[in-house]
Amino acid sequence: MLKCHELRKKFGDLVAVDGVSFTIESGETYGLLGPNGAGKTTTISMIAGILERDGGDVLISGRPHGTTSTWGKKQIGYVPQDLALYPDLSARENLRFFARLYGLRRAEARPRIDEVLDVVGLTDRANDPVKEYSGGMKRRLNIGVGLLHRPPLLILDEPTAGVDPQSRNAILESVSALTGAGVAVLYTTHYMEEAERLCDRIGIIDLGRIRAEGTRRELVGLVGELDRISLTADEGAKAVPALEALPEARKVSHHESRLEVMVEDARQSLTRVLAAATDAGAVVHAVEVHEPNLESVFLHLTGKALRD
Numbered sequence: 001m002l003k004c005h006e007l008r009k010k011f012g013d014l015v016a017v018d019g020v021s022f023t024i025e026s027g028e029t030y031g032l033l034g035p036n037g038a039g040k041t042t043t044i045s046m047i048a049g050i051l052e053r054d055g056g057d058v059l060i061s062g063r064p065h066g067t068t069s070t071w072g073k074k075q076i077g078y079v080p081q082d083l084a085l086y087p088d089l090s091a092r093e094n095l096r097f098f099a100r101l102y103g104l105r106r107a108e109a110r111p112r113i114d115e116v117l118d119v120v121g122l123t124d125r126a127n128d129p130v131k132e133y134s135g136g137m138k139r140r141l142n143i144g145v146g147l148l149h150r151p152p153l154l155i156l157d158e159p160t161a162g163v164d165p166q167s168r169n170a171i172l173e174s175v176s177a178l179t180g181a182g183v184a185v186l187y188t189t190h191y192m193e194e195a196e197r198l199c200d201r202i203g204i205i206d207l208g209r210i211r212a213e214g215t216r217r218e219l220v221g222l223v224g225e226l227d228r229i230s231l232t233a234d235e236g237a238k239a240v241p242a243l244e245a246l247p248e249a250r251k252v253s254h255h256e257s258r259l260e261v262m263v264e265d266a267r268q269s270l271t272r273v274l275a276a277a278t279d280a281g282a283v284v285h286a287v288e289v290h291e292p293n294l295e296s297v298f299l300h301l302t303g304k305a306l307r308d
């Protein structure tokens with residue numbers, strides 16, 4: 001659906017984007033995860049065709065796209081961090097305005113506006129003036145504007161930065177529903193948990209370059225960290241040999257009532273680990289799974305924390 005290759009952008013002497021390449025398929029959510037100033041907004045502005053690039057290519061469904069490509073812009077719903085909404089108008093009236101701007105016919109716009117309000121969860125408040133909205137609700141309306149023309153590619157620039165938890169959840173759910181319906185989503189964030197929850201693949205970006213890319217599991221695999229299954233159990237010592245015999249167990253430790261098994265994929269191994277422990281005579285009271293997160297990957301790759 002989207003392919004970008006070796007994107008580059010300089011501002012004066014500052015290299016903001018230094019050869020960024022990735023692809024996104026229909027129905028896939030790709031997350032660009034990186035700290036402030038990493039080059040996320042610059043990258044997506046070039047993809048959206050609102051910023052001239054110094055180098056590289058953007059292909060949408062195989063067709064080249066740039067700042068002058070009107071066809072390409074129709075394929076994209078770009079939701080910047082701030083979009084000018086009319087505070088005295090309601091959500092519905094704002095959407096009507098943008099629908100006209102996008103050239104939607106009145107008969108086409110009316111049902112589409114209802115659909116969009118539903119997707120972003122604002123149907124109940126559709127007729128209230130936007131000045132009475134929370135920051136999160138305004139952000140959801142921004143996303144609604146980006147969806148009006150049914151773009152197959154949606155680009156969201158930190159849509160949850162600074163929004164309340166309820167709106168944040170609503171935004172994440174809308175994105176999941178959209179990808180379920182086949183929309184390709186490019187999502188930038190510096191919230192690691194969000195990238196982990198939402199994105200099929202993640203590109204870790206720092207200083208204008210993608211440092212690593214993959215699924216959460218692939219990224220975590222890069223730094224060689226393992227998942228840990230912790231069992232609280234009586235008679236745990238009895239289970240140690242059985243657990244050590246499991247092919248997936250990389251390391252087993254036992255201390256007082258705590259049994260710990262290091263594995264590559266805790267979700268896959270959990271039932272076998274539990275069965276092996278109980279069959280060997282351990283009485284398990286509690287189970288905890290710890291999966292290493294992207295924060296550790298980021299730290300490993302860049303030597304710094306995602307949020308300073």
Ligand SMILES: Nc1ncnc2c1ncn2[C@@H]1O[C@H](COP(=O)(O)OP(=O)(O)OP(=O)(O)O)[C@@H](O)[C@H]1O
Nearest residue numbers: 011014016034035036037038039040041042043190
């Ligand atoms: N118009 C501009 N003129 C000069 N420098 C710019 C301009 N836009 C961005 N930059 C610089 O380019 C670098 C990348 O910025 P960019 O906004 O793409 O980062 P980001 O990852 O989106 O950060 P944030 O999370 O803060 O939005 C930063 O050093 C920024 O200061």
